[in-house]
Amino acid sequence: MxxxxxxxxxxxxxxxxxxxxxxxxxxxxxxxxxxxxxxxxxxxxxxxxxxxLPGMIDDQVHFREPGMPHKGDMATESAAAVAGGLTTFMDMPNTSPPTLDAAALEDKYQRAKGRAWGNYGFYLGASNDNLEAIRTLDPKTAPGIKVFMGASTGNMLVDNPDTLDAIFREAPTPIITHCEDTPTIDANLAAFQAKYGDALSAEHHPDIRSREACIKSTRLAMSLARRHGTRLHVLHISTADELALFTPGPLVQPDGKCKQITAETCIHFLRFDRADYAALGNLIKCNPAIKDAGDREALIKALVDDVVDVLATDHAPHTLEEKEKPYVQAPSGLPLVQYALVAALELVHEGRMDVARVVQKFAHAPAQLFDVKERGYLRxxxxxxxxxxxxxxxxxxxxxxxxxxxxxxxxxxxxxxxxxxxxxxxxxxxxxxxxxxxxxxxxxxxxx
Structure with a gap:
């Protein structure tokens, strides 16, 4: 060449x-x-x-393979990613079947080979009954272990306290968590359905998937990480309330190690807020929910102040037909990889953040956090x-x-x-x- x-x-x-x-x-x-x-x-x-810039490393995508080819696959979604300046992606395990053991993990690597436009890594998922697969995971084969500590599909909601404790104790890689408290969400949904009936809409989503649900689950994950000394990365922080739980400062500490507990937020939490549900409805329905303008402003400041360490997409495509269903039936998630970097650069144009900060959060930090070899920098x-x-x-x-x-x-x-x-x-x-x-x-x- x-x-x-x-x-x-x-x-x-x-x-x-x-x-x-x-x-x-x-x-x-x-x-x-x-x-x-x-x-x-x-x-x-x-x-x-x-x-x-160094190519962007997205530590949270759902490219829908295997099992959901009508929504996306390795080829289509990675094509959108490189068109958006995202050259590396880390894909989530809640596929069909879910990625719960070494064989399923290797299957995804083989599917990506020769088809993915960007570089790829795949998380091992946690469930209530795959502790042995977690314990024996080769740490060189996955960026981390994904734990759904809130509602998820299939067998991937980990709600057994003993299992959660064991996962945090045994994990040989960083743990990444989706933190929302399911009982809180279920109670909120029942109350809103009783009050609004068929009039329930996406505008109620940030109150159903509430800030209380987020902070309760985040506190639990952090307590487990501190108990066992686990490296914990909390995904898609969506509220100002959670920010007080995290330690500000550079990701890499003076001893050369990363902070033990780190935070990520996503581009849609910086570009949308509650007011946008009126026009976009289910198109911006996602979990956790996009919340208030005050949360958006706090998250931008938290990136600048090194309270939040990583910026990602949580790219999660669904068809328009699926999104047009009534609120309760419409799936959560939105396609983001193609326009995430330019959306982040709008913060530079607005004078809210400098371009070096965008590169730190979208490229350097994920490379550091997940020990990615020889990527994420101009070196x-x-x-x-x-x-x-x-x-x-x-x-x-x-x-x-x-x-x-x-x-x-x-x-x-x-x-x-x-x-x-x-x-x-x-x-x-x-x-x-x-x-x-x-x-x-x-x-x-x-x-x-």
Whole structure:
């Protein structure tokens, strides 16, 4: 593969923005310097002062394979991801069948091989009866163990206190949790159904999937982690109330280790709030629920203040037909990977966050937290997973959506940046207009 030299870039990496050039050889970043002279048959790309970022690492997606091909699969959803500048994804275990043992985990890796446009890792799921699979998990085969401490599908709600305690005690990798208290949610739903009957709608969702349900479950997970010294990563924080539970400060501590307990939030909690249910309804129904404008503002500040460590998508596609069902029957989740990075960059344009902070939360932090080997940074010798940003506005249109479900909650919104190009393992896979070449994502390696 001929070498590529990207010249005149503004390289965003490790808290700094510097002007310079970057050379790609054999799938990796061969050199970064103030000036690199191209050689022979090198491909030369003039960045013309545009931002060049490390590819984004999304630590929470649901690509729906195996078992739900009408919603998405490894190929379709990873295509949408690289079009959005997301070069690495970590996929959730609540598939059909769920990923509850080493064989199911390996099956997903084989499904992704040769079909995924981005690099991939898969979580092992926890249930009330797979403790032995958790105990014997090879930590180099999965980013972590996913525990649903709130409502989930199938056999993946872990509600046995002894099992929960054992999982936190035995886990050989970080534990990641979905924290919502199911009894609280069930009681809220029954009360709202009794009051509103058929008039129940998505506008009630943040009160049914309430902040009390979130904070109660988050407290439980944190108490278990502290009891056993477990590395815990709490997913999709949606409330201001939970933020007080987390310790502010850089993800990597002075001793070189990550904080024991970390937090993630998602792009939809930063771009939508309760007022948006009136227009979007079930299209923004997700678990945990999008809540109030005050929560949105607190979460943005928490990212800036290093209270929240990671920014992700929780990409979870459902068809429009499914979303058009009555509130109680409509599934929760929304497709997000294609526009998540440009949505985050809106915070930069608004003066709420600098671009280096976006890169820290969306690339460096997940690489650090999950021990991802040689990705997530602009460093010589690392894999060339890169994103070039065009500061050129565009409006999201349904016909441009690559996710299999063919819609986006951002339709009609104008963003001030677009993805100009994406490279995965040194190959351009998105040229700003369409996919290029064939999928070349690789299985993630974990430096453990």
């Amino acid at each position: 001929p070498a590529t030299v990207i010249v005149n870039a503004r390289l965003v990496n490790e808290g700094r923005v510097t002007e310079g050039d970057l050379r790609i050889e054999n799938g990796r970043i061969a050199r970064i310097a103030a000036e690199i002279r191209p050689q022979g048959d090198d491909t030369v790309i003039d960045a013309a002062g545009r931002w060049l 010589e010798g690392y894999f060339a997973d890169l994103v070039l940003i065009d500061d050129e506005p565009f409006t999201v249109k349904r016909e441009d959506v690559l996710s299999k479900v063919g819609w986006s909650p951002f339709e009609g919104r104008t963003f001030r940046s677009r993805i100009g190009a994406t490279w995965v393992n040194g190959r351009m896979v998105w040229n700003g207009q369409h996919l290029v070449g064939t999928p070349n994502g690789q299985r993630l390696e974990f430096a453990r």
